Amino acid sequence: SAVISQKPSRDICQRGTSLTIQCQVDSQVTMMFWYRQQPGQSLTLIATANQGSEATYESGFVIDKFPISRPNLTFSTLTVSNMSPEDSSIYLCSVAPHSGDTGELFFGEGSRLTVL
Amino acid sequence: QKEVEQDPGPLSVPEGAIVSLNCTYSNSAFQYFMWYRQYSRKGPELLMYTYSSGNKEDGRFTAQVDKSSKYISLFIRDSQPSDSATYLCAMSFTSASKIIFGSGTRLSIRP
Numbered sequence: 001s002a003v004i005s006q007k008p009s010r011d012i013c014q015r016g017t018s019l020t021i022q023c024q025v026d027s028q029v030t031m032m033f034w035y036r037q038q039p040g041q042s043l044t045l046i047a048t049a050n051q052g053s054e055a056t057y058e059s060g061f062v063i064d065k066f067p068i069s070r071p072n073l074t075f076s077t078l079t080v081s082n083m084s085p086e087d088s089s090i091y092l093c094s095v096a097p098h099s100g101d102t103g104e105l106f107f108g109e110g111s112r113l114t115v116l
Numbered sequence: 117q118k119e120v121e122q123d124p125g126p127l128s129v130p131e132g133a134i135v136s137l138n139c140t141y142s143n144s145a146f147q148y149f150m151w152y153r154q155y156s157r158k159g160p161e162l163l164m165y166t167y168s169s170g171n172k173e174d175g176r177f178t179a180q181v182d183k184s185s186k187y188i189s190l191f192i193r194d195s196q197p198s199d200s201a202t203y204l205c206a207m208s209f210t211s212a213s214k215i216i217f218g219s220g221t222r223l224s225i226r227p
Contacts, residue, residue, distance in 0.1 A: 102208060
């Protein structure tokens with residue numbers, strides 16, 4: 001298993017600002033993912049962040065808007081840049097601790113962002 | 117058409133009832149199927165993980181996959197108030213590929 005801590009747990013932000021979300025894992029993991037969960041909608045994968053390589057973004061998400069860092073095997077950050085009210089959502093960090101098996105994901109508790 | 121369809125509910129049943137949660141999907145290439153449970157203000161946690169068609173049982177929970185109908189189910193026996201949560205179905209093409217989630221069904225078990 002893996003225990004994931006996310007910070008902040010919630011925040012209220014002004015339009016046009018940027019916010020960085022931190023994700024700390026209690027064990028070393030290769031595969032780390034960032035998801036967005038909007039009310040009433042499914043979890044949407046933003047990007048895959050593997051240590052030692054550039055993050056891989058899903059269709060509809062770009063690095064300029066959601067830059068990701070992955071400096072080591074236990075830590076990652078996601079920045080939501082130049083925020084607008086449409087970015088109000090829950091952002092979740094997750095890991096696949098069993099290398100190569102993405103089916104068993106462990107999630108953080110999420111960071112709930114409200115953009116005014 | 118969404119790849120994975122799930123009735124959002126809410127579904128409210130009395131304690132002790134058998135609960136049936138379902139998802140349909142459109143792509144027959146999905147091979148791996150999961151059910152995640154998400155309590156309010158928490159991240160999802162994996163409940164059941166199955167490969168291809170058939171049933172898998174774990175305690176009060178049974179996952180069923182019918183690939184011919186592109187339909188998966190999660191049954192909860194002897195439901196408890198602590199089972200009240202949102203249940204998300206999910207699936208992937210391989211064990212190493214991206215997971216596609218359903219939008220979740222909100223379940224409430226009345227004491």
